[in-house]
Amino acid sequence: MSTINLPTFVDVSAAAERIKGYANRTPVIISRTVNEELDAEVFFKCESFQRMGAFKFRGAFNALSKFDDRKRRAGVVAFSSGNHAQAIALSAKLLGMPATIVMPHDAPASKVAATKGYGGNVVIYDRYKEDRELIGRDLAEKHGLTLIPPYDHPDVIAGQGTAAKELFEEVGALDALFVPLGGGGLLSGSALSTRALSPGCKLYGVEPEAGNDGQQSFRSGAIVHIDTPETIADGAQTQHLGSYTFPVIRRDVDDVLTATDKQLVECMAFAASRMKLVIEPTGCLGFAAARQMKPQLHGKRVGILLSGGNVDIKRFCSLLAAL
């Protein structure tokens, strides 16, 4: 049995120092309508207002800022369904290093355009036929690039944990926190901050119902692999948790829940019409689960992490039109 060094809250705190002045300290927004609906005190941490529109900038910038000179000169390679791509491209630009991004053929146009806009060299692959991890590793070996995976890396996890850290610092301890779950970078990072800053808080990861590998893994105790799930939550179409994210999630998270695509669209519509926020489908996972758990949240202090807002406006409107 091999052992790996899991990141800790000390790493999250160090990441917070590294990203200071580069990442936005995103606002926490309150909706009296939501408070009335859930009969709870709800705090929305709005990572839609993070740089490049999602929390992913935190982990990417933290990982890249730890590169030594040799690695910086050769540059970074990343594979991503979207937000991680932009995060790596932007972080590389800010740190003055080249970036190659491997993106799926069906990634949202806004995300491909933004990645190129940040100066990233984009390589397209077929999400349903090719293996992005192999392509990424191949590019890394051929050109001496350093591969930064979208979630399964201690520096990425530590960076993502800074969002929940900011939330607890701003609003104090919570009774429950709901966090979107794809590969588990945000959830495991949030777990480190939660156990350090609000140890009694119930922590829930939330996946698309069509791809509940995380729930299966959490409940069975071993990483479950699934086919790429078909869901509108494009940021959570991961096939399995990682060797760093799974043990942290298994140890520190209270449960993994799911939300249907329809529930996500209902939350997007609510966020837009009542809270004036544009949230991408994946970003609504935590909100959707909290609404389902209403009976258990009565009178509680609840955090909801809205993880990003990167959705084409045309897609946004066509999703909402189907309601």
Place this chain on the structure above:
Amino acid sequence: MSTINLPTFVDVSAAAERIKGYANRTPVIISRTVNEELDAEVFFKCESFQRMGAFKFRGAFNALSKFDDRKRRAGVVAFSSGNHAQAIALSAKLLGMPATIVMPHDAPASKVAATKGYGGNVVIYDRYKEDRELIGRDLAEKHGLTLIPPYDHPDVIAGQGTAAKELFEEVGALDALFVPLGGGGLLSGSALSTRALSPGCKLYGVEPEAGNDGQQSFRSGAIVHIDTPETIADGAQTQHLGSYTFPVIRRDVDDVLTATDKQLVECMAFAASRMKLVIEPTGCLGFAAARQMKPQLHGKRVGILLSGGNVDIKRFCSLLAAL
């Protein structure tokens, strides 16, 4: 010649104390994309996150909280194309008094529903055939209600001025500030705060091009009346400035600019896709004018007041689809 007592910054400060704990202190949001586009440092004061989704709550709550016991018992009446209606209804509910709201037949459905949701008694009139001021005055006389007009009232103006006050307190002095202009409540209130807290700041009011009565009045020196303009900026379909708002605007504002409906929709699309903000057409007036003035804003510190986010999502999507 009769003289009227114009409100001053002392009244704005008193209003800030009255609304504390009731109104939201709305966030100031920065977009690096906008900063690059305008080559300026731009601060967006997001009144879309104000209670009921627009700045109007500030003025309404300030005015109603000054009622004596007799007035409270009889209640308030207001006429409004939308946001003032909700603001009065919600303020009345919070202060425990009855509210009657006179609304146009073509007011956005979301605004009518929200007004009723806050417990307001809604009376509908035809915007193009009937005179809402006469209807409001008639109801006031018959039932002993106190009429609070949507903009031409010193307590309303003082309340609206608290948004710009918060902006200057948070970001310091500015070189230019852009504020939507309908009847002038927000602009004249902003003028009081600007002259007190950032006296050298250029202050611009911005109207829909289809209804530039404010520009004509400002430049001619006398209040100009126009027919109800047909514009998507439903919060700025006013026919004339008021006896309180005009003299303050004439004295303290640097110029009145205009924006076309197309420019407003372009700003709505930009705010949604790049800033993740849902802003109503009227709310984009200041932003649209700032984008037109790019050459003059080079290197400056610029404030833009996004006045509200109350737009039906279906209407929002159909406006954006026409781009």
